[in-house]
Amino acid sequence: MEGFVIAVDRGRYTCVLPGAGPDAPTVTAMRARELGRKSVVVGDRVGLVGDTSGAPGALARIVRIAERSSVLRRTAEDDATTAEGRLERVVVANADQLVIVSALADPPPRTGFIDRCLVAAYDADIEPLLCLTKADLAGPEAVLDYYAELELPYVLIRPESELDALRSLLAGRVSVLVGHSGVGKSTLVNRLVPQADRAVGTVSAIGRGRHTSTSAVALRLPPAAGRDGDPGWIIDTPGVRSFGLAHVSADSLLHGFPDLVEGTLDCPANCPHTPDEPACGLDAWVAAGKADPRRLASYRRLLASRAGESDPRGEPEPGGERPGHG
Structure with a gap:
């Protein structure tokens, strides 16, 4: 039987x-022993044998993992390595879309984190969607201006607003x-899937959230009223403080900034694109007004972070402020 993995917990799928x-x-x-060290993650499509009745106490075996259409990965830190290689983990498999959830206030938006998620999405060949919550507390203009050159799809969420626009983007x-x-x-997951019963955390007065989800889980979206077809699935992941990109090559990192790619055409061969490279074409590209200088600064921070030269969570945000971690 074919199966779709929706949760993983201590060796049980x-x-x-x-x-x-x-x-x-x-x-x-x-997992069947013959799978060896192959990992099984949420989103995997697998082959099952044994008792697939779902009866209490029944236990099937996963004997095959289907080829993955996409793999979203992250590392704990950008320069996290061991003797065996980079400490990377697969977040989910076979996702079509990465929904980057960012509050517009309390806590303030962190474009550095969003940039990291965009790099990971493009590297995994997953389409990004920016979901801006708490739109009743602040406007989206600063964030949208920062990403103006990308034509990044986005949706605004207010506490009492309908979710029809978001549901349309998630359908199928x-x-x-x-x-x-x-x-x-x-909170958004609970609104989309009322029966999900996911814990909803609170945000303290200094804008730091508590981690409320401890493991990834796939949730089937309920059918929308008056709509036919597959409503889709969402995979909720634990809140994260950083999205390490040690597994992403330098070339792939650049392609996470499509507004800068054309500016490298005038760079010398093997240009490192660092601030101390006088022949790097990116500085002239930005000086000519063809890209936002904050985007170039963010790209170079990620380059430095991959080399272990900076804190991967310390990116300044629009307006020059550096909000607290979390």
């Missing part, structure tokens, strides 16, 4: 079967939600 309705029992499975897709703790991601 919760799967749903194709065509099963929202009320159908889930199947609990374990597997979308993974990422964001700092405190940005309202769990």
Whole structure:
């Protein structure tokens, strides 16, 4: 039987079967020994044998992992390495869309984190979507101006607003939600899937959130009233403080900044694109008004962070302020 992994917990994998309705029992499975060291993650499509009835106490075995259409990865820190290589982990498999959830206030938006998520999305060949929450507390102009050259799709979320626009962008897709703790991601998940019963945290007076989700989980979106077709899946992930990019090559890192790519055409061969490289074409590109200087600064911070030269969580935000971590 084919299965779709929706949760992972201490060596047990919760799967749903194709065509099963929202009320159908889930199947609990374990990895077969013949898979060796191959990891199974949320979003994987797997082959199941054994007891797939979903009855209490039943246990199936995962004997095959289907080829993944996409793999979203991250490392804890940009320069995290061991003797065996980089400390990277697969966040989810087979996602179509990365929904980057950012609050417009309390806590303030951190474009450095958003830039990292965009790099990871482009590297994984996943389409990004910017979801700006708490739009009742602040306007989106500063953030949207920063990404003006990218034509980045976005949606604004207010506490009492309908979610029809967001549901339309999620329909028929597997979308993974990422964001700092405190940005309202769990609240958004509970609104999209009322039966999800995800914990909703509170944000302290200094704008630092508590981690409210401890593991990734895939949730089937309920059918929208008056709409046919697959409503889609969302994969909720734990709140993260950093999105390390040690697994992303320098070339792929640049392609996470598509507004800067053309500016490198005049660079010398093997240009490192660092501030101390006098022949780098990016400085002239920005000076000519063809890209936002803050974008170039963010790109160079990521380059330095990958080399272990800076704190990967310390990027200044629009307006020059450096909000607290979290």
